[in-house]
Amino acid sequence: MSEQDVRDGLRVAVAAEPALSFDPDALIVRARKEIRRRRALVGAGAATVVVAVTAVAVPTVLGQQRGEITSVAPGGASSGKPTATVTAPPTTSASAKVDIPWPPPNVVAPHYTATQLKQRGTAMQNHLKTQFAEVVPNAKQVLPKQFGGEAEGAVADGQAYLEAFTSFTINGVRTAVDIYTSAPGTEGPPPAQQCTEGGVTQCDVVKQPDGSSVLVTTQNIDANLHGGVITSVLHYRTNGTVVRAAGYNYDPTGAGTFAMQPAVPVTVAQLTALATDPALGI
Amino acid sequence: MRTGDEESFRQFAVGHAATLRRTAFLMCGDWHLAEDLMQTTLVKIYRSWSRVQKRESLTNYARTVLLRTWLDEKRRPFRRSELPGVDVPEVVDTQADPAAGTSRAWAKDLVHRALLELPPGQRAVLVLRYFDDLSVAEAAKVMRCSEGTVKSQAARGLDALRVVVARLGADERRVAS
Numbered sequence A: 001m002s003e004q005d006v007r008d009g010l011r012v013a014v015a016a017e018p019a020l021s022f023d024p025d026a027l028i029v030r031a032r033k034e035i036r037r038r039r040a041l042v043g044a045g046a047a048t049v050v051v052a053v054t055a056v057a058v059p060t061v062l063g064q065q066r067g068e069i070t071s072v073a074p075g076g077a078s079s080g081k082p083t084a085t086v087t088a089p090p091t092t093s094a095s096a097k098v099d100i101p102w103p104p105p106n107v108v109a110p111h112y113t114a115t116q117l118k119q120r121g122t123a124m125q126n127h128l129k130t131q132f133a134e135v136v137p138n139a140k141q142v143l144p145k146q147f148g149g150e151a152e153g154a155v156a157d158g159q160a161y162l163e164a165f166t167s168f169t170i171n172g173v174r175t176a177v178d179i180y181t182s183a184p185g186t187e188g189p190p191p192a193q194q195c196t197e198g199g200v201t202q203c204d205v206v207k208q209p210d211g212s213s214v215l216v217t218t219q220n221i222d223a224n225l226h227g228g229v230i231t232s233v234l235h236y237r238t239n240g241t242v243v244r245a246a247g248y249n250y251d252p253t254g255a256g257t258f259a260m261q262p263a264v265p266v267t268v269a270q271l272t273a274l275a276t277d278p279a280l281g282i
Numbered sequence B: 001m002r003t004g005d006e007e008s009f010r011q012f013a014v015g016h017a018a019t020l021r022r023t024a025f026l027m028c029g030d031w032h033l034a035e036d037l038m039q040t041t042l043v044k045i046y047r048s049w050s051r052v053q054k055r056e057s058l059t060n061y062a063r064t065v066l067l068r069t070w071l072d073e074k075r076r077p078f079r080r081s082e083l084p085g086v087d088v089p090e091v092v093d094t095q096a097d098p099a100a101g102t103s104r105a106w107a108k109d110l111v112h113r114a115l116l117e118l119p120p121g122q123r124a125v126l127v128l129r130y131f132d133d134l135s136v137a138e139a140a141k142v143m144r145c146s147e148g149t150v151k152s153q154a155a156r157g158l159d160a161l162r163v164v165v166a167r168l169g170a171d172e173r174r175v176a177s
Helices: A004-012 A024-043 A114-135 A189-197 A268-275 B002-029 B031-047 B058-075 B075-084 B098-115 B120-130 B136-143 B147-176
Strands: A050-055 A083-085 A140-144 A162-170 A173-182 A199-208 A213-220 A229-237 A241-246
Touching: A004 B098, A004 B120, A004 B147, A024 B002, A024 B031, A024 B147, A083 A229, A114 A162, A114 A173, A173 A268, A189 A199, A189 A213, A189 A229, A213 A268, A229 A268, A241 A268, A268 B002, B002 B031, B002 B058, B002 B120, B031 B058, B058 B120, B058 B136, B075 B136, B098 B120, B098 B147, B120 B147, B136 B147
Parallel strands: none
Antiparallel strands: A050 A083, A140 A162, A162 A173, A173 A241, A199 A213, A213 A229, A229 A241
């Protein structure tokens, strides 16, 4: 098969495209709405945020400073258990808080080989086999899956992220938490974009004492899955790594019988404990 | 946005919507998702129009935004779980010439189906190089990687495509016989 065959094949593949009913005015209306929504987020000040905090090994000064939560920083012991819930005072607005310059300057992106990524993935998978039940004690039949990229266990030389689901049963229903980590010096999930995604109803940043940031979002994904909700906690670390732990009110792995739960069955505190766990990350 | 800017954006959007949707379709294999990706891409461009409209190659900038939008979608776990190994929808081709049916079906079914089995990077580079007809340098700019990476991805992608096409072709011949 020649390069010309590929060109011809691709041309033919789009030859029977459905008619395009593109309305630029409707698109502009949608774009304006999104811009207004972003500005509204910037202006939405006085929301009271209940921030559940994981007290790690060093139960430091919880809530001593307005809007700043401590004790979830990386570098703490990896046996974080959700032990405290703190009601933070009214915080500043969501988007105003998403002031996380990313990626941090002067961080050189490493080049990981497939072998290195496999080893790191296996280490994280083994860690989750014991740690996940510590963080989410009511989870049963915990099954951390193999870390990979586009598919479970699939990694390639130069890949700058790893991702895997940990499946478990909670309240009698099967679901999973997704753990994603990007390499230092790579863009990772852009902080500001997390708050402007369609359906995001909550977006809060909690600055950490070590200079890192925890970003908490709740996203309604009705457009893709009726009634679907994803709660994500992203830890933007000072070394340039991002670790995201995401919980769902359904089973995102698509295994077994589909059941939509009324709420995401893992708490922000539990997701925070996972995202800030120093044993997770590349 | 000023009226003049809005008008220039409108012209840009109308002029590029179909092309972007085709490129998106080749990458994702689903016309509905391709339309979503095209719309999201244009909304993102609208948001930064005053800043980007003077760019030398706005079309390639749009391709970059489209590519990143698609990759973002792929990385979303709910997308990953909802569309594992999604089949290419069958579309009735009323224009097809029965005499040319064999070769047309071969190209349509196999090349695109094979493309959808490749990793995203290889898929993107093949679409940019062989559908959008970008040079190696242009593709590197769109993908924000080195020209060497584009060359190696394209070479690996072509090799992989040939293997998958051969496998799919053999499967079809086996079913037919």
